[in-house]
Amino acid sequence: MEPRIATLLGDSPLERPAADALWLPPPPPSSAGRILSSPLLRTTHSPSQQPAPQRQKPSAPIGDVLNTVKPFSGRLSDLLLDPSPQQLPKRKRDDDAAAKPLPTAPENSLLMLPKPHQQPKKNTKRQRIPPLLQGLHQVPPQAQSRLFPPITSETDTFGRDMGDTIPLRPAGGSKSAKEPSNEASTGSTPMNTPARTPEEAREKEGAKLASGPIGDKENRSGTNAAPGKTKELKKRNKWSDEETKDLLVGVSKFGIGSWKKILQCPDYTFHHRSAVDLKDRFRTCCPGEGLKPRKSKRKSNAHEVTSPDATSLPTPTSTSGSDDPTAPETPNPTSTSRKNRGDSHRKGPAELREMGIHSAFTRTVHRRERRTFTEQDDENLLKGFNKYGSAWHLIRGDVELGFSARQPTDLRDRFRIRYPERFAKAGYKLKAKDERMLKEKENAENQDARSIQPPTNSATTSIRDPAIPLPTPLQDYADLASEQDGDPSRSPITLSRNILEWVDAHPSQMSGANLPPLSTFVTDPSSSIHYTTDGLHINPSLTLDLPMALLNSTVLPSTSQRDFHGTADDASSHVETWRSAASHVKSAENYVTACAGIWFAECGA
């Protein structure tokens, strides 16, 4: 832990500039026990590494901040919104006096910290809680312990950012140990056996793409995954001639489109390929053979004059022309090198003959031509759903809607994609992926609400980055109002079970009120509670205000689980009360945690 902290901070404690807001002074002896009980502080200021005289220097940033800060108004929003800019220069002066800055360090060394990796796009949802709050959310587990929460998450990210080359993926699994070489693998290897469940399929896919091939690919390529990426950089799993031959022979035997059959046929050997991989490879080798050749991607960019070869790039017409399977061995002489590179995988008749393929590829399995749903289709689909409900065959039968060429299941599938919430509300099951997305979304907001995100960099808990704007109370929460579906049979209450679960899990923080498990309400089908499918929806303004006066048992219902025998309306009313109470507890928690930071510093000053 200790060396990692030092690594994480970029230097040894002695050389590290004190601009790091974590740099707290040692507490007076009376409070030493409390303060040093924090593992973070202990490791950051190990007495064995820090000479006593230097430790006694009253150069703590937090102490300075506290000395210059104006009297605390008692409102958390003041803490959040007042960056107290005059404190920053003073901090720097003290920094200079206290420690020798790194020669290359910029003024604000916080900027030198490794950037956390970029989450995939779908996860880069804008944070709903300002960074300061994220760091302050965590209430010390025991009030008397006053521990900083340990840094337990994102460590891998930092580790990688700091050049930690230790493989993060658990080494060893029987699977990877079992597949040191692909040369010996056959079509009947575990990798080529079909998965029985979606989870297995996912695992299998993940193993194919990541853990499984790693050793093999590294052995082949001799390169390591680049550090600083969320996902380990996947090596390109290049197609060998043997694989390609097996693929083409397989296509000639089973037909175009029977990718899974080919994949599973023991006669052929593929190195961690999926059916999609086979299809993609075939599309590359035999463009136009039964599969649509790829469209030209350069449309709007084609006119850009900055590209030196822009004038020689093939037009979409020439692209499709060169993809013409009737002329596979006569590449367009005007093609660029890029174009030639794309064509380099193309297998001509001669090569096919060499592989023993003498007849043209056929398609043995018939599949309806793929037809994209238009906006009009979607509109009609919604109309049909409003008219017939989920009787998809009736929707198809309605000639006015124009779905005669579709299967009922097509309509259902499209409806699931296009109107997922209505689909779910109608009682249907969403695809696992959609459900995962909903869950992730729920979890993301759940983390905001439960405040279980430990600070990944405690420095950010003291000084809010003024470049990151705080949201206005209702800014960016348009979805709060967009959840209404206009269904009059539902209560307008929009409630997330997560906050209720949080309250369930923290009954002691509800001022001793008698807390019924709130699942009492949520599991009551007669309560007409409307749960949004995307998780937690708390009016964020409630978390920015500090309704301390409301934080007492008088606002909390005294109803116990056994006592509750109300009607659905009563239940709604109670849940609303609980929801409000939970929000207030949340606000109070933030407030107390913010104060805790000051208490810590005061103890150390």
Next chain:
DNA sequence: GTAGGGTTAAGG
């Protein structure tokens, strides 16, 4: 006929 999981096509 429907629900739900699986497979494939195609664009990114």
Next chain:
DNA sequence: CCTTAACCCTAC
């Protein structure tokens, strides 16, 4: 190589 969506299969 990944993701998405259209389409397919099959148990019920």
